Amino acid sequence: MTSASIADSVKEKKTTALSSDLIGTLAIAVLGGAAYVVFPDDLGLLTRILAAAFFVLSLCLVTGICGIATLGHAVMYGAGAYAAGYFCVQGLTDPIALIVVGAMAGAVMGAVSGAIILRTSGLPQLVLSIALVQLMHAAANKASSITGGSDGLIGISPAPVLGLFAFDFYGRTAYLFGLVLLVCVFAVLQRLVRSPFGLLCRGIMQDRVRVAAMGVSVYPVLIRMYTISGAVAGIGGALIAIATGVVGLDSVSFAWSAEALVMLVLGGASSLYGALIGTVVFMTFEHFVSAASPFHWLAIVGALLIAVVLFLPKGLQSFPARFLVKLRGGRRDHSS
Amino acid sequence: MTILLKVEDLSRSFGGLIVASNISLALESGDRAALIGPNGAGKTTFINLVTGSLAPSSGRIELAGKDITRAASVERVRLGLVRSFQVSRVFREMAVRDHVALAILQREGKSGRMFGDPWKIAAVASEAPAILEELGLAVVAHEPVSQIAYGQQRLLELAIALVLRPKVLLLDEPAAGVPRGEARRIEQALARLPSDIAVLMIEHDIDLVFRFARRVIVLAAGRIICEGPPAAVAADPHVREVYLGSYANGSRSV
Amino acid sequence: MQTAFGIALDALAYGMVLFIISIGLSVMLGLMRVVNLAHGAFAMVGGYFASYVTGQLGFGYGVAIAIAVVMSIVVLFPLEVLLYRRIYAASELTQVLMTIGITFVVIGLMNYAFGPTMKMIAVPDLISGPVDLGIRSVPAHRLFVIVCGVVIASGLWFMMEKTTFGIKLRATVDNPAMAAALGVRTEWIYASTFALAVALGAFGGVVGAEILPIEPYYALRYMVTFLVVVSIGGAGSILGALVASLGLGLIDTVGKYFIPNLGEFFFYFAVVIIVLVFPKGLLGRAHA
Numbered sequence: 001m002t003s004a005s006i007a008d009s010v011k012e013k014k015t016t017a018l019s020s021d022l023i024g025t026l027a028i029a030v031l032g033g034a035a036y037v038v039f040p041d042d043l044g045l046l047t048r049i050l051a052a053a054f055f056v057l058s059l060c061l062v063t064g065i066c067g068i069a070t071l072g073h074a075v076m077y078g079a080g081a082y083a084a085g086y087f088c089v090q091g092l093t094d095p096i097a098l099i100v101v102g103a104m105a106g107a108v109m110g111a112v113s114g115a116i117i118l119r120t121s122g123l124p125q126l127v128l129s130i131a132l133v134q135l136m137h138a139a140a141n142k143a144s145s146i147t148g149g150s151d152g153l154i155g156i157s158p159a160p161v162l163g164l165f166a167f168d169f170y171g172r173t174a175y176l177f178g179l180v181l182l183v184c185v186f187a188v189l190q191r192l193v194r195s196p197f198g199l200l201c202r203g204i205m206q207d208r209v210r211v212a213a214m215g216v217s218v219y220p221v222l223i224r225m226y227t228i229s230g231a232v233a234g235i236g237g238a239l240i241a242i243a244t245g246v247v248g249l250d251s252v253s254f255a256w257s258a259e260a261l262v263m264l265v266l267g268g269a270s271s272l273y274g275a276l277i278g279t280v281v282f283m284t285f286e287h288f289v290s291a292a293s294p295f296h297w298l299a300i301v302g303a304l305l306i307a308v309v310l311f312l313p314k315g316l317q318s319f320p321a322r323f324l325v326k327l328r329g330g331r332r333d334h335s336s
Numbered sequence: 337m338t339i340l341l342k343v344e345d346l347s348r349s350f351g352g353l354i355v356a357s358n359i360s361l362a363l364e365s366g367d368r369a370a371l372i373g374p375n376g377a378g379k380t381t382f383i384n385l386v387t388g389s390l391a392p393s394s395g396r397i398e399l400a401g402k403d404i405t406r407a408a409s410v411e412r413v414r415l416g417l418v419r420s421f422q423v424s425r426v427f428r429e430m431a432v433r434d435h436v437a438l439a440i441l442q443r444e445g446k447s448g449r450m451f452g453d454p455w456k457i458a459a460v461a462s463e464a465p466a467i468l469e470e471l472g473l474a475v476v477a478h479e480p481v482s483q484i485a486y487g488q489q490r491l492l493e494l495a496i497a498l499v500l501r502p503k504v505l506l507l508d509e510p511a512a513g514v515p516r517g518e519a520r521r522i523e524q525a526l527a528r529l530p531s532d533i534a535v536l537m538i539e540h541d542i543d544l545v546f547r548f549a550r551r552v553i554v555l556a557a558g559r560i561i562c563e564g565p566p567a568a569v570a571a572d573p574h575v576r577e578v579y580l581g582s583y584a585n586g587s588r589s590v
Numbered sequence: 591m592q593t594a595f596g597i598a599l600d601a602l603a604y605g606m607v608l609f610i611i612s613i614g615l616s617v618m619l620g621l622m623r624v625v626n627l628a629h630g631a632f633a634m635v636g637g638y639f640a641s642y643v644t645g646q647l648g649f650g651y652g653v654a655i656a657i658a659v660v661m662s663i664v665v666l667f668p669l670e671v672l673l674y675r676r677i678y679a680a681s682e683l684t685q686v687l688m689t690i691g692i693t694f695v696v697i698g699l700m701n702y703a704f705g706p707t708m709k710m711i712a713v714p715d716l717i718s719g720p721v722d723l724g725i726r727s728v729p730a731h732r733l734f735v736i737v738c739g740v741v742i743a744s745g746l747w748f749m750m751e752k753t754t755f756g757i758k759l760r761a762t763v764d765n766p767a768m769a770a771a772l773g774v775r776t777e778w779i780y781a782s783t784f785a786l787a788v789a790l791g792a793f794g795g796v797v798g799a800e801i802l803p804i805e806p807y808y809a810l811r812y813m814v815t816f817l818v819v820v821s822i823g824g825a826g827s828i829l830g831a832l833v834a835s836l837g838l839g840l841i842d843t844v845g846k847y848f849i850p851n852l853g854e855f856f857f858y859f860a861v862v863i864i865v866l867v868f869p870k871g872l873l874g875r876a877h878a
Binding site: 063067069071116119120122123124126127128130131132134135137138139141142254255258261262265269295296297298299300301302303304305306308309310313 | 619625673676677681682683684686687688690691692693694695696697698699701702706806810814817818821822825851852853854855858859861862865866869870
Binding site for chain 1: 387408413418419421426430433434437438441442443446447448450451452454457464465468477496
């Protein structure tokens, strides 16, 4: 090889990454659209899956990309849900504006909670994340004049999307609105994780000391990612507020935070696709099995979780990923 | 010659235990110095003091004329004081080329960019392939670190350090744990380091030290006991006594 | 004055229950470095067995405690060999996920086996009524729990400081490789410590059932509380766990009494502050 062709071989390959991003985003749009056609009676469940997908994607950004273990991620989701719900009740009924409000509330909560929990690492960090979500849960319960307390925040009735598409009884508008949002956000996040910033975050996850020795101040980088993650979670919270018209205390709970972590790891923590796969699988099974017997459901999820930790550390997404590698002829794409 | 790193009376103790005692040294542009000493002499402590991961009890450190004694360690890196690690600290699941890209981005102040392909940024596209090729890493550019040989990991450490464009480079045992064949490759790379930077190497392999360094500094029990050209240091009776005893008896490394 | 005494007694009893259950978790965390979120499940298993033995089989309280502890070890010990051993050196995230999984499975299986209802453990008359202390009469069960806590704390202290097992255990905590080189069978130490943690958890679950009632989601409901106690006390520290348990018991009880709606808020606010100021726990050694 001449040195020019070596240089090219070092640089090449990202063009295919970009097109595979596009294919992936399109696939989500198509599958989401297909679900709308095939399961017209389950749009309520499907919309809840969409909202959860934002939440788990948001967790993926901090846990899968930056390596931060948290059991309190629902503070951001809850902040988005309550903010959107509260503003809607107060008269700001435009759904897109409410999504923006939710994203902003989530981002603020992300920055604040991130600034606190990122001061430590390991067990203290885990405990801080739990304490914060419990703290916010108790606060939301107490501030019932704003949040409705344990009865939930009710009376959220958003205006039609763009003034054209009213939210209907069957949840069609809510689902399609959520799906469009998800496809947009997913496309943005794909670019984010491939950007220099995404590369930096993956470096931090693998060896913080090494990154610092390159001259990187790690703490501000992580807070930035936490803020972005908060915005994404906030969108999910706002979506559920708009779609269901009610925000409950469970949206800011330890249990919801832990479930998100379970969904993420089932799908594969280090991949945005893994986050989506885990969410869809978990939420669907939960809907059907949990209704029949909550204890069977717990036992099955528990067993699955143990199995994934032991045998499939990269989650369910590593099945299709392995398959794709074979299709492409074995060239591994390690940087994605 | 300009003095790039100046250390004056640097001391550090833990309780009653003195691990660095009045260490003074200066590195000039183009310097090739080696810091040697028996295990526990305080070599790694010295590096930690200079890079800022450990605070000195007293003393002063200057980098290119600027007092950095109180500067945060990331700040020192940005000012041009770069270190490599004794045990390779590279990202196991990241492709080789992305390590170099990340270091270049950081140097250029572009590691915080949230959009765009890192490889479309001019500095990355032009420099990364060149350095990888120079160090013989181009063929494994797409492999994750977990898939490459240890010697290649050490070369990657060197590549990361170099693209940060250091004024002063501290190498902590660059060839430790590397099989002989691969060590030669590392040595060649060391011989081709930019001539204007100052390099201080900590190394146990005395052969390598004598081939690389034009100046040897011997540390024992936290203080400098001898300093000078390799031959003079090797001939110093005090050094032979505390350190080179086994070398004098014919063993190749200490 | 009388109220203050009552609150203090409640707080002390609650703190002692937290201590008895959490200390097993603390020892495991200190020695094996495993963040065991399934520790509440250990206590729950003990509680379910005790309820079955007193209710269905009609045995007395003392027998029920003994059977519950033994059966919990028998049922849960295989988990050490099959699962826990694989995660001792893993990241916190892996440990958290594995032990959440174990908790879910235990909840599912226990409720399948014993039915998803609140479990009562009949306490004997001796400790169910009030006891006159001279100044005033107090519920005997509170005193019983406090005595249990004191006995466990001093027993563990004695074991750690005065027995060969304790010495080996502390050596293994400090440096597992060195301990192994000196002939300590660290695997055996880990296994024994696991059994001890299960036993303490199960015992605490049974004797604390009047304060933390045994119910289907027990393992999840108190998962966080036990972890918080240990984190604040400092991994592996008996005194730390005791101080943290009593302190948090006091904060929680006083908070709930005086500001009922904000009690939990108060509690977790204190937790955030303490963890930020003492990330390694009040009396903890460095935790990797």
